[in-house]
Amino acid sequence: MIDFRSDTVTTPSDEMRAAARDAPVGDDVYRDDPTVNELEARAAELVGTEAALYVPSGTMGNQIAIRTHTDRGQELLCDEQAHVYKWELGGIPQLSGVQPRIVDCGERCVPTPGQVREGYVEEDLHRPGTGLLCLENTHNSRGGVAVPKADIDAAADAAHDLDVPVHLDGARFLNACVALDVDPAEMAERLDSVMFCLSKGLGAPVGSVLAGSEAFIERARRTRKLFGGAMRQAGLIAAPALRALDNVDRLVEDHEHAARLATGLNDIDGLSAPAPDTNIVMVNTEAAGLTGEALSAACKERDVTFHAFDDHTCRLCTHLDVDGDDVEEGLARIEAAVDEA
Numbered sequence: 001m002i003d004f005r006s007d008t009v010t011t012p013s014d015e016m017r018a019a020a021r022d023a024p025v026g027d028d029v030y031r032d033d034p035t036v037n038e039l040e041a042r043a044a045e046l047v048g049t050e051a052a053l054y055v056p057s058g059t060m061g062n063q064i065a066i067r068t069h070t071d072r073g074q075e076l077l078c079d080e081q082a083h084v085y086k087w088e089l090g091g092i093p094q095l096s097g098v099q100p101r102i103v104d105c106g107e108r109c110v111p112t113p114g115q116v117r118e119g120y121v122e123e124d125l126h127r128p129g130t131g132l133l134c135l136e137n138t139h140n141s142r143g144g145v146a147v148p149k150a151d152i153d154a155a156a157d158a159a160h161d162l163d164v165p166v167h168l169d170g171a172r173f174l175n176a177c178v179a180l181d182v183d184p185a186e187m188a189e190r191l192d193s194v195m196f197c198l199s200k201g202l203g204a205p206v207g208s209v210l211a212g213s214e215a216f217i218e219r220a221r222r223t224r225k226l227f228g229g230a231m232r233q234a235g236l237i238a239a240p241a242l243r244a245l246d247n248v249d250r251l252v253e254d255h256e257h258a259a260r261l262a263t264g265l266n267d268i269d270g271l272s273a274p275a276p277d278t279n280i281v282m283v284n285t286e287a288a289g290l291t292g293e294a295l296s297a298a299c300k301e302r303d304v305t306f307h308a309f310d311d312h313t314c315r316l317c318t319h320l321d322v323d324g325d326d327v328e329e330g331l332a333r334i335e336a337a338v339d340e341a
């Protein structure tokens, strides 16, 4: 099976499995796990923050950040296609008692300073007040877009002028930094917190990191406990995650594979795919007379798997476990599926 469903499907390398076996561990709730401590220190250094916290998933990292930054009854401002709003089971109201206020950020993927000011709600007797601006980079639902640092900074500055903190859902933050050739610490410099996933393009079996100031991470540590995410001998999963941090530079290969995939899809009659910024390819199936579901089903019969994203779009993702040959073979099978459908 050639698996383009997501970069979450990678399985740990032999080196990662060996690292897990040999990891020194302790009770991380007592801060006694040297491997977790090392992972948190390295992650904080990578994104240029004072501290970082290892969390079981990206979703939990985002929701911990939201709960930690806000008070119940406040509002959170984000793009209408944001993962925190769209794909986290309504966690914003469920877990933090916070009301999302969405704006359509279009191709820019993050709000303009004007949209931040318009979306901002000042606290008074009747209005709840805006507690957080949440940005996303790369932007998943908008096609793995790498949002330039200037647009992130402009949104963050506008929020800070209103005393609103800024969290970045950076599940694929390092893909963005590699694609834009910007140092992660520079990319994160105006943000109050950043979450990035170890278990996507970097290939770790489990986990994400939430990074921010020491004071913020101290409070986030309590929220992690509240959400049931405080783990004990977590060094067993932090050790392969540490190895995953060595995979940052090779993300460029995933981006090259995605670019080749898009070119090849465009060469198939009836399919069109815009050139991707990173490792996510969105392909439109309408001119082939196929729904996204129909294409995905026909390809699955040929042992190529990916998801339909909406009526006439499929989403394909490249990652550590697909190489250049898989991309070529995948394209040949997709072409055969379209021809026969």
Ligand SMILES: *Cc1c(COP(=O)(O)O)cnc(C)c1O
Pocket (backbone or CB within 6 Å): 056, 057, 058, 059, 060, 062, 083, 084, 136, 138, 139, 140, 169, 170, 171, 172, 197, 199, 208
């Ligand atoms: C995958 C993803 C998450 C959530 O990560 P999980 O580890 O799957 O919970 C959050 N935000 C974005 C943009 C993502 O792509």
